[in-house]
Amino acid sequence: MSAHTSLLGLYEPGDGWLFRLPVGWKYVLMLAVALVPMALWTWQATAAALVVAVASMLTSGIAWRRIFALGGYLWVLLGTLAAYQLISTRLVLAFVSPGTVLAAVLAARMLTLTTSTPVLLDALTTGLRPLRLVRLNPDAAALAVALMIRSIPFLAGSVADARDAARARGVDRNPALLLTPAVVGAVAYAQRTGEALHARGLPGDALP
Structure with missing residues (x-):
């Protein structure tokens, strides 16, 4: 996938439950996955958001490769965020900071890949x-x-x-x-x- 489309992904028709879910509920799900970890800022909330986003797409028939085909620049950014927090000896934030960004991106992909x-x-x-x-x-x-x-x-x-x-x-x-x-x-x-x-x-x- 090219860098022009890798961040949000391209819609391809499917028959999984997320494809059939009314678009309004998809927006609600996206906002929950993206905003809850930002509001709570705990590793538990971040981990839960990532699990929900990935599990929702996997159970809807979207392959691992499409879920995480986000483009090299984003992975470099996430790695930089994690490395900065590790250097600062803030181990929890080394997961929370990049994990929350990744959860927001995956939340958006739940919409764009299925609608x-x-x-x-x-x-x-x-x-x-x-x-x-x-x-x-x-x-x-x-x-x-x-x-x-x-x-x-x-x-x-x-x-x-x-x-x-x-x-x-x-x-x-x-x-x-x-x-x-x-x-x-x-x-x-x-x-x-x-x-x-x-x-x-x-x-x-x-x-x-």
Whole structure:
């Protein structure tokens, strides 16, 4: 799986229980797995969240390899968090800190691996309808989330592509030559996205 899509994963139809679960309950499950360990900040809560996330996907027919295909950058980040806490002799936090981040990512993957993006966004738009009370458009909010979901993996992939290109030229230790292509790619991506939204008359300001 490429770096562009590895973090959140790609939806593939399935018949496991998590695929059949109503999308609203999937959001509830995701929030529980992601937020409970953040609130409690104990190794027991983190371990329980990881078990629930992994077990939910395994029992729904998602293979180990797809569950943990998160991309090299995330594993490096998690390893760095753990190493920092170990160096600081905080053994419990060496598990809690990276484990809580991993639980949040796996919670998001429970959604993205088992539900198509249109279904996710339709449910999000419905859930955000109370925003109309403060004169905010739930469709625009859902669109912003959609752009975030699409953009974060793309930008992470752009950095990985820039690193690979710099390594091929033997200049991977030069930060300027490594980051410049990634920044240029990010700006170009933002411009293309803005042009596509403008061509479709989005985002609309008026509330329906």
